[in-house]
Amino acid sequence: MQEVSDFVLFLGRFHPLVVHLPIGFLMFALVLELVERFTKNAALSAAVPIALLAGAISAALACILGYMLSLSGDYNEDMLNGHFWFGIGTTLIAFFAWLVKADKLSIKPLQKAKPNMALLTVMVILLSVTGHYGGNLTHGEDYLVKYAPFREKKEPLPQLAKLEDATVYPYLIQPVFEAKCTSCHNDSKKKGGLAMHTFEELLKGGENGPIVMAGDLEQSELFKRITLPEDHEDVMPPEGKTPLTEEETALVKFWIESAQGNQETTLGSVEVPEEVLQIAAGRLGFAAEGSGGHGTSESLPTAAPLDVAQLNELKTKGFGVRELVDGSGLLEITLEDNSITTENLNEWEKHFILLAPLQKQILWLDLGGNTLSEKMVQQIAQFENLRKLVLDNTTITDAQVQQLSALQQLESLNIYNTGVGDDVISSLTQMPNLQKVYMWRTKITPEAISSLGSESKLQVITGT
Amino acid sequence: MCDHHDTLRSNNQDFQEIEKQLDRRHFLKKTSLGIGALALGSLLGGEKAWASVGNSGKTVNNFTRNKLGLPHHLPKAKRIIYLFQSGGPSQLDLFDYKPGLVDMFGKDLPESVIGGQRLTGMSGSQSTLPVAPSIFNFKQYGESRAWVSELMPHTAEIVDDLCFVKSMQTDQINHTPAVTFMQTGHQLPGRPSIGSWLSYGLGSDNENLPTFITLISKNGTGQPLKAGLWGNGFLPTEHQGVQFRSGKDPVLYLNNPDNYDGNDRKKMLDYLGKLNSIQQDAYGDPEIQSRMAQYEMAFRMQTSIPEVTDTKDEPEHIFDMYGKDSRDPGTYAANCLMARKLLEKGVKFVQLYHQGWDQHIGCPNGVKFKAKQTDQATAALIKDLKQRGMLEDTLVVWGGEFGRTVYSQGQLTKENYGRDHHPKAFTMWMAGAGIKPGFTYGETDDFSYNVTENPVHVHDFHATLLHLFGVDHERLTFKHQGRRFRLTDVHGHVVKDILT
Numbered sequence: 001m002q003e004v005s006d007f008v009l010f011l012g013r014f015h016p017l018v019v020h021l022p023i024g025f026l027m028f029a030l031v032l033e034l035v036e037r038f039t040k041n042a043a044l045s046a047a048v049p050i051a052l053l054a055g056a057i058s059a060a061l062a063c064i065l066g067y068m069l070s071l072s073g074d075y076n077e078d079m080l081n082g083h084f085w086f087g088i089g090t091t092l093i094a095f096f097a098w099l100v101k102a103d104k105l106s107i108k109p110l111q112k113a114k115p116n117m118a119l120l121t122v123m124v125i126l127l128s129v130t131g132h133y134g135g136n137l138t139h140g141e142d143y144l145v146k147y148a149p150f151r152e153k154k155e156p157l158p159q160l161a162k163l164e165d166a167t168v169y170p171y172l173i174q175p176v177f178e179a180k181c182t183s184c185h186n187d188s189k190k191k192g193g194l195a196m197h198t199f200e201e202l203l204k205g206g207e208n209g210p211i212v213m214a215g216d217l218e219q220s221e222l223f224k225r226i227t228l229p230e231d232h233e234d235v236m237p238p239e240g241k242t243p244l245t246e247e248e249t250a251l252v253k254f255w256i257e258s259a260q261g262n263q264e265t266t267l268g269s270v271e272v273p274e275e276v277l278q279i280a281a282g283r284l285g286f287a288a289e290g291s292g293g294h295g296t297s298e299s300l301p302t303a304a305p306l307d308v309a310q311l312n313e314l315k316t317k318g319f320g321v322r323e324l325v326d327g328s329g330l331l332e333i334t335l336e337d338n339s340i341t342t343e344n345l346n347e348w349e350k351h352f353i354l355l356a357p358l359q360k361q362i363l364w365l366d367l368g369g370n371t372l373s374e375k376m377v378q379q380i381a382q383f384e385n386l387r388k389l390v391l392d393n394t395t396i397t398d399a400q401v402q403q404l405s406a407l408q409q410l411e412s413l414n415i416y417n418t419g420v421g422d423d424v425i426s427s428l429t430q431m432p433n434l435q436k437v438y439m440w441r442t443k444i445t446p447e448a449i450s451s452l453g454s455e456s457k458l459q460v461i462t463g464t
Numbered sequence: 465m466c467d468h469h470d471t472l473r474s475n476n477q478d479f480q481e482i483e484k485q486l487d488r489r490h491f492l493k494k495t496s497l498g499i500g501a502l503a504l505g506s507l508l509g510g511e512k513a514w515a516s517v518g519n520s521g522k523t524v525n526n527f528t529r530n531k532l533g534l535p536h537h538l539p540k541a542k543r544i545i546y547l548f549q550s551g552g553p554s555q556l557d558l559f560d561y562k563p564g565l566v567d568m569f570g571k572d573l574p575e576s577v578i579g580g581q582r583l584t585g586m587s588g589s590q591s592t593l594p595v596a597p598s599i600f601n602f603k604q605y606g607e608s609r610a611w612v613s614e615l616m617p618h619t620a621e622i623v624d625d626l627c628f629v630k631s632m633q634t635d636q637i638n639h640t641p642a643v644t645f646m647q648t649g650h651q652l653p654g655r656p657s658i659g660s661w662l663s664y665g666l667g668s669d670n671e672n673l674p675t676f677i678t679l680i681s682k683n684g685t686g687q688p689l690k691a692g693l694w695g696n697g698f699l700p701t702e703h704q705g706v707q708f709r710s711g712k713d714p715v716l717y718l719n720n721p722d723n724y725d726g727n728d729r730k731k732m733l734d735y736l737g738k739l740n741s742i743q744q745d746a747y748g749d750p751e752i753q754s755r756m757a758q759y760e761m762a763f764r765m766q767t768s769i770p771e772v773t774d775t776k777d778e779p780e781h782i783f784d785m786y787g788k789d790s791r792d793p794g795t796y797a798a799n800c801l802m803a804r805k806l807l808e809k810g811v812k813f814v815q816l817y818h819q820g821w822d823q824h825i826g827c828p829n830g831v832k833f834k835a836k837q838t839d840q841a842t843a844a845l846i847k848d849l850k851q852r853g854m855l856e857d858t859l860v861v862w863g864g865e866f867g868r869t870v871y872s873q874g875q876l877t878k879e880n881y882g883r884d885h886h887p888k889a890f891t892m893w894m895a896g897a898g899i900k901p902g903f904t905y906g907e908t909d910d911f912s913y914n915v916t917e918n919p920v921h922v923h924d925f926h927a928t929l930l931h932l933f934g935v936d937h938e939r940l941t942f943k944h945q946g947r948r949f950r951l952t953d954v955h956g957h958v959v960k961d962i963l964t
Contacts, residue, residue: 247938282536282936300538325934326533363538392853414853438853463851 004071012069019062019134025055026094026127030120037117048116049102056094063087073207075137076188083133090126097123140186159302163277163286164268168259169199172280176248177202180237199263214261223256247279285328301385303329303361310357317351330363330385337369337393340376349375359383366390368414372400381406390414392438398423405430414438416463422448434458534665535934540898540964542669542857543807544929545814546658547800547842549834550643551686551821554868554883555891557598557831560630560912561611565597565870573871577913584637586824586873587884593871595911596881599828608902615835618843624902625846625855626893627962631906631915634866634887634922639687639822642865642887647693647815649926649951656697656942658926659813661951662933663703664696665940670810672768674706674761677806677814681837682710682794684819694815698944701754702761705815710794714773714802718766733763772809775801785847787840797841804848807858821864824873825882846895855896859932863892870911889915892925898932898963905962920959927956928963 029051036044066087070080097119099105135144160166177196183189185196194206205211205221213219225236226244237243244252254276259265267280280286286300306329311321320334333355340348352375355362362383368390377400380389386407392414398421404410405427411434415424421443428437429452440463449460556562573593587593600613603620610623619626636642641651648655656664659676668675678694694705708714720726737756744752775790778801783790789797796818803814818838823830842862849855867890868883875881889908895901907917927937930951937956941948 282939325535325538330538388856390853412853412856414856416851416853436856438851438856440851461850461853463847 008068009072012065012067012072015062015065015069016134016138018058018065019131022055022059022062022090022094023127023131025051025058026090026123029055029097030124033116033120049098052094052098052101056091056098059087059091059094063091073193074189074191076190079133079137079141079188083130083137086126086130086133090123090130093119093123093126136188138189140183141188160284160286161302162268162299163281163284164266166267166280166284167263168255168265168267169263171284172251173255174199175283176244176251180242180244180248184237184241212256212261215257217253217257220256220261223252226252250276251279285325300325300328300330301360301363303331305329306331310354314351314354317354319351319355324363329361331358331361332364332366333358333362334366335370340367340370340372342371345371345373349373352376352379355379356382360385362386364388367394368392369394371395374400377403380404383407385409387433388412392416392418394418396420398427402427407431408433410434412436412438415442417441419443421445425449425451428458429456436461532665532940534940536936536939537934539932539934540857541859541896541932543810543812543814544662544859544861544933545803545807545845546816546861547838547845547863548643548646548815548817549821549838549862549864550684550689550817550819551639551823552642552864552866552868552885552890553821553834554598554823554827554831555630555889556868556870556883556912557600557827558613558616558835559611559628559891559893560889560908561602561613562597562870562910562912563602564910565595568595569597570594570876573911573913577909577911579914581888582637584885587869587871590873593869594876595870596827596872596876596883599879606902608904610902610904615832616839618840622843622846622895625850626895626903627899627901628891628893628904629906629920629925629959629962630889630891630904630908631917631919632863632867632890632892632922632925633915633919634890636866637885637887639865639885640690642885643687643689643693646863646865646922648695648697649923649953653690653692653695654697655949656699656703656951657692657694657705657815658929658951659694659705659815660696660699660703661930661940662813662935664699664942665935666812666933668810669812670768671761672764673772673806673809673811674765675812676703676705677811678705678707678817679714679799679803679814680707680710680817681796681799681819684710684817686820686822689817689819698949699942700750702757705813708773708802710799712793714793715765715769718769730763733759768809772805773802775805782848786844789837790841790844796838797844800841800845804845804854807849807854808852823868823883827868827881827883828879849896857897859897859899859929860895861892861929862894864890866890867912870913886913889913894962900962900964903962905959918959918961921955923952923956924959926951928959931958932963 029048032044032048032051035041036048066084070084096105097116100107100119101116132144157170160171166172182195182197184191185194187195187197187201190206192206192208194211195201195204202212203210208221211221211225217223222236225234226249228235230239230243235243254273255261255265258270258272267277272280305327306323314321314333318336318339320332320336322332322334324330324332356379359379359382363385365380365383365386365388367380369392372391372394377396380386381403384407387409389404389407389410389412393416396415396418401415401420401424404413408431410431413428413431413434413436416438417440419442420439422445424437424439424444425448428434435457436459438461440461442462444460444462446462449462452458452460571594573595578593582588598613600615602611602613604610605612605620606622606624608624610626610628612620612623634642634645636645636651644653645651647657649658657676659678663675676694680689691707694707696702696704709716736759740752740756740759743749744756775798782801786797786801789795790801792798796816799816803816806814818834821831821834846855846860849858849860867886867888869886871884872881873884889912905918906915906920908914909916930937930940937950937952937958941950943949
């Protein structure tokens with residue numbers, strides 16, 4: 001490719017500025033023409049040729065500058081061609097329309113067919129098409145309709161069961177590129193000859209060759225560019241665009257350095273620094289805690305995304321609903337004290353059925369201060385991922401606690417100020433994860449607690 | 465007299481004239497920041513989606529994904545009570561036992577220990593810095609064998625529920641910047657306080673009560689406290705802490721004055737709300753929304769506050785546990801009891817302050833007095849929360865803004881000494897939600913002067929606190945004056961070793 005002088009490119013960059021002049025002038029010519037026709041105000045007619053001439057001249061200028069800009073080679077050739085020819089077409093028609101309107105040119109056979117109106121209409125259509133192509137070139141093809149209603153959304157990546165299953169590129173890296181890079185490096189706008197919207201294109205690299213060298217940060221142009229000081233001429237994203245965050249940079253670094261810069265590597269198959277693990281966990285909706293000082297990363301159950309309509313219904317019945325980790329679908333359900341009484345028990349049993357579809361998603365449940373029926377307790381016993389259950393000041397009985405022993409994930413149970421007694425101890429020992437039981441103001445005896453033995457990790461808190 | 469009609473009288477000409485008088489600030493705001501205000505408006509709208517219903521404070525609703533993307537991870541804590549011991553309690557006389565000091569009595573503190581540190585103007589000019597061992601006896605308590613001095617007999621009973629951090633460090637050596645730093649993460653006033661950040665990030669659990677409440681022991685002496693310590697800084701105003709009065713009526717004017725039945729108050733407030741909406745439409749200033757929210761909150765507080773602040777229904781044994789002060793409204797003990805009630809009702813953050821821990825002179829008597837005022841109620845609060853199962857997800861924090869020096873400020877005698885401010889090492893404790901119980905973290909040298917193991921900076925404390933609420937301290941930010949601010953500024957590490 002021949003070298004293009006900087007000055008030509010400098011002028012070329014005025015194209016997006018100048019291009020708005022013909023759009024305005026030519027559109028206005030059509031408006032004037034229309035208003036003239038409807039109001040019969042002949043004075044307006046005199047202005048039409050001026051608008052057309054100004055539009056035509058500025059369009060010609062825009063064409064020249066546009067051509068200069070196209071020499072940079074940053075744009076998709078197919079789309080550029082369309083824009084190029086439509087632009088020239090618009091310019092020519094604009095001149096033609098001026099000639100006709102200003103009576104410099106008169107084509108007899110056409111006179112009857114109201115040539116002005118027809119010409120102007122064709123011109124504005126061409127103008128719109130040109131403008132649309134131009135917009136696509138600058139902003140990318142899906143810019144215009146990205147937020148349009150009823151547009152099909154991109155298929156989301158499948159939910160992950162474990163953090164280790166996450167493939168690094170699609171789950172962690174591509175979203176970063178999409179957020180920070182692809183608006184300038186895509187199919188239609190390839191700044192520096194680089195497109196990053198697909199992995200294949202990314203591998204091809206830009207006009208200076210590949211940008212990712214697996215395992216070698218120093219040779220990877222991509223990493224070099226995103227880590228340059230922000231006032232450096234070559235820094236990416238360039239001045240004025242949002243730079244990558246520290247977290248995003250750390251992910252890219254990890255991907256190139258340890259995950260071999262490919263599409264297939266999963267988090268489980270390579271050694272992952274703790275920092276990256278935490279970032280990944282946070283982004284993919286896994287609990288970021290648990291790593292480092294206190295054991296291995298605690299994995300949360302996966303849950304279906306929340307159905308807002310369903311939860312709103314729960315809310316109208318009086319349940320409190322809170323998502324415990326943003327985007328995880330895992331829930332805390334609460335209920336006011338004294339919501340359920342012996343009088344409205346039947347009604348509430350019906351409300352409880354609404355919880356059934358959520359039985360794997362409820363991690364914390366607080367029904368303290370309420371009357372509970374057999375059916376309700378049976379249902380609670382189905383909440384297989386329940387970790388924290390608060391049933392203080394309820395009607396819970398020893399037999400009902402026995403049913404709850406099915407809760408294998410339960411870590412904390414609060415049954416203070418209830419009628420339970422020593423019989424609960426055997427039920428409690430059936431819950432392998434149970435660590436704390438709050439039993440102040442119950443009939444439990446110190447003997448029953450000591451029967452747990454000193455080995456038991458189960459802590460029974462009976463208060464003062 | 466003007467008569468009340470349903471049509472708004474703001475539509476008259478005078479009113480419109482006033483509205484036209486945009487000042488420069490408003491003009492700039494409306495024109496250049498109009499878009500920003502729109503964005504902020506939608507942010508506030510997003511928060512609205514979490515508004516809760518009901519009044520027991522348990523019912524929380526925030527399943528509509530909020531723009532902040534919170535919580536970042538599974539929280540351990542749902543609420544917090546911060547027992548701020550203002551003035552700088554002497555770690556040497558309470559928890560950081562240094563038996564070796566007895567042999568050093570009266571000797572000049574070696575320069576190798578001070579390490580060139582700049583001292584305050586109050587003791588920096590002393591000709592000697594005589595080592596002052598604590599006159600109090602220490603013993604080990606509980607299964608965790610934690611050292612506690614004889615001044616804190618009740619705290620000694622609950623050490624197995626506490627996690628002592630003996631290696632706290634701050635950057636500030638004077639009260640105002642140090643307290644401000646501890647409460648807002650910055651030594652200069654103007655940043656949002658911890659409670660405001662949590663309110664902003666996590667929303668409310670009970671729309672009838674403020675999310676963030678400040679209680680101050682009455683008759684406080686010593687360094688003053690100021691509202692900026694529980695201020696919202698640049699966050700929307702509804703996130704500021706609401707200070708209750710220390711006394712019989714924590715919030716004034718809740719009751720109707722004589723001969724007024726209050727029946728038309730709702731109407732008046734609705735009318736005021738309409739006026740405010742007109743302002744809101746005209747100016748788009750989110751602070752107007754804040755104000756409207758606060759009027760509505762105040763109205764709801766008329767019924768919710770008497771219910772929650774009235775301790776009449778508490779049984780005798782609870783008062784006995786908190787100590788006899790707990791019957792005297794506005795004392796530390798009464799505030800601890802009220803704090804428990806507030807937490808039960810869904811208040812997320814209760815910030816208690818107890819002033820007067822600033823023993824420059826007469827340290828032994830001073831510390832003894834302060835310990836007596838606070839020890840029993842502090843321990844009772846922990847026990848009370850525990851027996852109700854609330855300690856499971858309530859974080860309790862005890863601590864001041866800095867520690868005190870091992871050397872005596874002023875004259876040292878066998879019975880008396882003073883202690884100056886000391887930022888380089890002090891003791892705090894935490895308990896409850898997600899904190900390792902019966903644990904001691906960090907160590908100081910033989911003089912409780914320098915941290916020798918596991919330093920915990922104020923920023924680290926903040927990072928850890930947010931972590932317990934499911935918040936990544938690096939990701940809860942607010943853009944203000946062109947930069948994204950966070951509680952921990954550009955610092956802070958979660959202290960994982962003290963987490964369960």
